[in-house]
Amino acid sequence: MFESAKGLIGRVLAGSILSLGLAVLPAFAADPLPSWNDGESKSAIVDFVTAVSTEGGPDFVAPADRIATFDNDGTLWAEQPMYVQLAFVLDRIKVLAPEHPDWQGTEPFKSALAGDMAGVAASGEAGLLQLLAATHSGMTSVEFTQIVSDWVAKAKHPETGKLYTAMIYQPMLELIRYLKANDFDVFIVSGGGIEFMRPWTEQVYGIPPQNVVGSTIETTFEMRDGGPVLLRGEHVSFIDDGPGKPVGIQTHIGKHPIAAFGNSDGDLQMLQWVTSGPGKRFGGIVHHDDEKREYAYDRKSHFGKLDKALDLAPSQGWQVFSIKQDWKSVHPQ
Amino acid sequence: MFESAKGLIGRVLAGSILSLGLAVLPAFAADPLPSWNDGESKSAIVDFVTAVSTEGGPDFVAPADRIATFDNDGTLWAEQPMYVQLAFVLDRIKVLAPEHPDWQGTEPFKSALAGDMAGVAASGEAGLLQLLAATHSGMTSVEFTQIVSDWVAKAKHPETGKLYTAMIYQPMLELIRYLKANDFDVFIVSGGGIEFMRPWTEQVYGIPPQNVVGSTIETTFEMRDGGPVLLRGEHVSFIDDGPGKPVGIQTHIGKHPIAAFGNSDGDLQMLQWVTSGPGKRFGGIVHHDDEKREYAYDRKSHFGKLDKALDLAPSQGWQVFSIKQDWKSVHPQ
Numbered sequence: 001m002f003e004s005a006k007g008l009i010g011r012v013l014a015g016s017i018l019s020l021g022l023a024v025l026p027a028f029a030a031d032p033l034p035s036w037n038d039g040e041s042k043s044a045i046v047d048f049v050t051a052v053s054t055e056g057g058p059d060f061v062a063p064a065d066r067i068a069t070f071d072n073d074g075t076l077w078a079e080q081p082m083y084v085q086l087a088f089v090l091d092r093i094k095v096l097a098p099e100h101p102d103w104q105g106t107e108p109f110k111s112a113l114a115g116d117m118a119g120v121a122a123s124g125e126a127g128l129l130q131l132l133a134a135t136h137s138g139m140t141s142v143e144f145t146q147i148v149s150d151w152v153a154k155a156k157h158p159e160t161g162k163l164y165t166a167m168i169y170q171p172m173l174e175l176i177r178y179l180k181a182n183d184f185d186v187f188i189v190s191g192g193g194i195e196f197m198r199p200w201t202e203q204v205y206g207i208p209p210q211n212v213v214g215s216t217i218e219t220t221f222e223m224r225d226g227g228p229v230l231l232r233g234e235h236v237s238f239i240d241d242g243p244g245k246p247v248g249i250q251t252h253i254g255k256h257p258i259a260a261f262g263n264s265d266g267d268l269q270m271l272q273w274v275t276s277g278p279g280k281r282f283g284g285i286v287h288h289d290d291e292k293r294e295y296a297y298d299r300k301s302h303f304g305k306l307d308k309a310l311d312l313a314p315s316q317g318w319q320v321f322s323i324k325q326d327w328k329s330v331h332p333q
Numbered sequence: 334m335f336e337s338a339k340g341l342i343g344r345v346l347a348g349s350i351l352s353l354g355l356a357v358l359p360a361f362a363a364d365p366l367p368s369w370n371d372g373e374s375k376s377a378i379v380d381f382v383t384a385v386s387t388e389g390g391p392d393f394v395a396p397a398d399r400i401a402t403f404d405n406d407g408t409l410w411a412e413q414p415m416y417v418q419l420a421f422v423l424d425r426i427k428v429l430a431p432e433h434p435d436w437q438g439t440e441p442f443k444s445a446l447a448g449d450m451a452g453v454a455a456s457g458e459a460g461l462l463q464l465l466a467a468t469h470s471g472m473t474s475v476e477f478t479q480i481v482s483d484w485v486a487k488a489k490h491p492e493t494g495k496l497y498t499a500m501i502y503q504p505m506l507e508l509i510r511y512l513k514a515n516d517f518d519v520f521i522v523s524g525g526g527i528e529f530m531r532p533w534t535e536q537v538y539g540i541p542p543q544n545v546v547g548s549t550i551e552t553t554f555e556m557r558d559g560g561p562v563l564l565r566g567e568h569v570s571f572i573d574d575g576p577g578k579p580v581g582i583q584t585h586i587g588k589h590p591i592a593a594f595g596n597s598d599g600d601l602q603m604l605q606w607v608t609s610g611p612g613k614r615f616g617g618i619v620h621h622d623d624e625k626r627e628y629a630y631d632r633k634s635h636f637g638k639l640d641k642a643l644d645l646a647p648s649q650g651w652q653v654f655s656i657k658q659d660w661k662s663v664h665p666q
Contacts, residue, residue, distance in 0.1 A: 198587045228605045243553065250474055254542030
């Protein structure tokens with residue numbers, strides 16, 4: 001839907017240029033981030049983008065090297081009251097339960113079916129991996145893509161009743177578009193499953209599958225009667241979180257990005273990596289401090305814990321985006 | 334150097350259009366593949382590209398889905414008398430030998446230093462992994478990139494005395510450019526090391542790092558006094574060959590390509606994967622059958638063995654490119 005809107009804006013803009021001359025351009029360029037309040041965060045973003053894209057300027061970066069990476073959960077869309085992918089897991093367990101009568105008496109499935117999150121948590125990492133294996137493996141990549149697409153098209157946030165894809169952050173969407181308009185190549189680098197994100201990121205954020213980096217499950221090629229398939233196994237082959245993020249960036253992109261945006265300690269190493277090195281660089285942290293319009297959490301949160309990165313932000317020159325102060329609106333209207 | 338040539342051609346062409354009107358365009362469009370002889374292979378390529386890029390036609394494919402994948406060794410550059418990366422390994426062993434006096438009496442290093450390939454081969458896969466570990470790990474990604482760049486800038490093919498980057502195939506370079514000119518997103522999908530290719534693929538083929546898929550070595554993030562680094566370990570974490578190629582495509586691209594080009598059984602599963610599914614698809618195999626201008630090898634070769642894929646080509650509709658028949662010239666002049 002956003003792509004269509006973008007296309008529409010493009011056509012209207014082109015029409016305006018043709019009918020009104022170029023007068024419309026400065027007005028459009030003057031506010032590329034309409035959902036951001038004027039202030040330090042917005043200025044820092046605009047100053048950075050202007051500096052690296054001003055040809056002949058001291059901080060100019062060639063378009064091919066303008067790479068920006070974004071975390072997803074808590075940075076581009078809501079991660080409370082739980083990660084969206086965990087909500088997907090719990091929904092899938094319910095859908096699959098009739099085929100697995102034994103789950104009624106076996107943990108962690110019993111707790112998951114009862115919606116008892118404390119019980120699920122008590123099963124620890126081993127329990128979570130069991131839930132993940134039961135819902136994310138044993139099918140082909142094509143089948144999994146369909147399952148995710150069907151779910152994301154109708155699953156709703158438990159508190160707002162909106163589609164999860166409507167729980168994205170409008171200011172961050174504008175930031176992605178602003179960067180792309182200035183020839184940045186924009187990537188998602190998320191701890192979430194790569195094939196859980198790819199079915200919808202292009203439509204929702206304008207970020208195509210090849211620009212999505214995430215955690216992966218071991219996948220094997222198999223020739224079947226109906227043709228070749230890629231089969232999703234149970235073994236998690238790469239965790240794209242914490243120190244895994246710079247590794248995921250190196251493997252998938254092979255270039256050193258110049259801007260990174262995150263919201264938790266899971267993004268700490270990505271911020272360290274991206275903002276190191278010569279030339280102008282940008283590190284941005286979304287700080288969830290708005291209990292009225294969204295959520296307020298940081299150092300003690302189960303999901304999206306932000307502690308060390310928040311401490312390091314001032315000395316590292318990372319810009320902390322306050323949702324309360326910096327964002328005019330939170331979600332698309 | 335090729336990028337400059339391309340830029341030059343673009344400028345000359347633009348100048349021609351300005352001075353001569355559009356008359357120059359049909360002539361240019363008429364022969365996008367000047368180093369290919371007229372014949373079945375050239376026609377098949379042109380017919381395919383025309384079909385998928387003709388808007389409104391029955392085989393039209395949206396630009397975002399025009400993905401093409403190319404093997405590298407033996408498909409884009411020479412792989413005889415040995416893989417270029419193996420020549421790099423042997424050269425590096427010689428450079429590093431003074432720091433490792435024990436290598437003089439220890440296999441597989443002893444044979445490698447003596448240039449005794451039979452001795453190296455006798456050490457088996459374990460021996461090759463030892464050579465790989467000694468030359469590809471223990472440094473940062475930045476350091477390895479520098480080592481590869483320095484080597485590739487001066488290492489020469491043992492038989493022609495040319496730089497390895499001059500041992501690329503001119504007709505395939507034209508094919509890449511022809512696909513890109515028709516809005517294809519072109520990727521390399523090679524069994525070679527991803528960080529061995531990325532330092533030079535953009536300059537040589539016009540394919541940027543993020544479009545290079547290859548085998549990977551386990552890499553870890555580390556904070557050092559001088560800042561964060563990515564450290565290359567000894568463990569091979571992914572082998573992008575044979576059944577690994579469709580997996581590499583899925584992980585890095587996340588889309589189903591519509592065209593694939595290879596030259597050996599290591600490309601068999603990529604060809605099977607890419608040419609399966611609905612819509613028009615293209616599978617191409619470079620057949621090394623020209624002992625005069627290049628090399629003649631297939632079913633019994635140590636490097637680039639082509640056996641099963643050659644047998645399957647007719648029934649699968651894969652186009653076999655005969656270097657002898659189809660290519661007017663082999664390497665750039």
